[in-house]
Amino acid sequence: MTLILKQLKLDTSDKITKSVFGNVVETGTETKGHLCVKQKEEEDAEIKQANLLYGELLPQGLRRSLDKKHLNGKNAKIVFDLGMGIGKNVVMIFLEHPNIACVIGIELSSSRYKLAEEYVHKLVDKYSKHLRITEYKSGKITKISDLCGRRLEIICGNLFDELPRICLADIILFNVEIPVPLYTKLYDFFKEAKKGCRIMSYLNLKNLFDTMKQESIVEQLEVNKEDDLIQTSWSSEGCHMFMWTRCGAIIKDTKIKEGIKYK
Numbered sequence: 001m002t003l004i005l006k007q008l009k010l011d012t013s014d015k016i017t018k019s020v021f022g023n024v025v026e027t028g029t030e031t032k033g034h035l036c037v038k039q040k041e042e043e044d045a046e047i048k049q050a051n052l053l054y055g056e057l058l059p060q061g062l063r064r065s066l067d068k069k070h071l072n073g074k075n076a077k078i079v080f081d082l083g084m085g086i087g088k089n090v091v092m093i094f095l096e097h098p099n100i101a102c103v104i105g106i107e108l109s110s111s112r113y114k115l116a117e118e119y120v121h122k123l124v125d126k127y128s129k130h131l132r133i134t135e136y137k138s139g140k141i142t143k144i145s146d147l148c149g150r151r152l153e154i155i156c157g158n159l160f161d162e163l164p165r166i167c168l169a170d171i172i173l174f175n176v177e178i179p180v181p182l183y184t185k186l187y188d189f190f191k192e193a194k195k196g197c198r199i200m201s202y203l204n205l206k207n208l209f210d211t212m213k214q215e216s217i218v219e220q221l222e223v224n225k226e227d228d229l230i231q232t233s234w235s236s237e238g239c240h241m242f243m244w245t246r247c248g249a250i251i252k253d254t255k256i257k258e259g260i261k262y263k
């Protein structure tokens, strides 16, 4: 099987992800991503103004989100999954989109991150002829690369710490619950995204930014009407997730930022 180098057939990707994650299609409130987090971790997160609310896109939902009418994964080089959970999306994106040079997943919960780390290392072990680990600090960061130099990177940390690099993103998956006191910080964060960057969110970013009386920086995708449904672990028949393009004024020093390379 030629992994990564050619476009994978979806059933091949399904086989690989199943061999790594076991059950990929998990529904309800007792998925691996739910069960690994203990109450203490949730309480600690709350103190740090974070919400570890969990749920996953199902493979079908992820593929629909990245299709041409939505986030257009075929026309992207750099993708972020902010709040990646146990890493299913980042692995599937890496496998199924050979045009994507770098996919980066960030997760605040150390127990979810640990699972993601385990799965990414399992992927490399199983396909060691095609993949190698380029950087690894247990519980903190893993970077892997394929034979073409395409990269997958997972980080245990706060999504807001990605501010300096978010200007590089062509696509941002942002299916995260953010506490109200952080809304201004969130606006400033998305303001750094480049014009045309496609964003998927669980929150209605436009409503949220409008109530802050801030200049509009996101425009909803034409296709993303109320009946545009995405399959998720909490709604396998599909629920409405928001999809946007970054619009409006861009930050002044974008030209400088364009010089930033993903390291």
Ligand SMILES: C[S@@+](CC[C@H](N)C(=O)[O-])C[C@H]1O[C@@H](n2cnc3c(N)ncnc32)[C@H](O)[C@@H]1O
Residues within 6 Å of the ligand: 050, 051, 052, 053, 054, 055, 056, 057, 081, 082, 083, 084, 085, 086, 089, 106, 107, 108, 109, 112, 157, 158, 159, 160, 173, 175, 176, 177
């Ligand atoms: C609803 S899950 C989304 C999982 C996956 N991205 C998906 O779409 O299938 C949200 C994740 O964001 C994480 N999270 C919440 N606040 C965060 C923050 N400030 N930084 C990084 N991750 C965060 C949670 O722990 C949780 O795993």
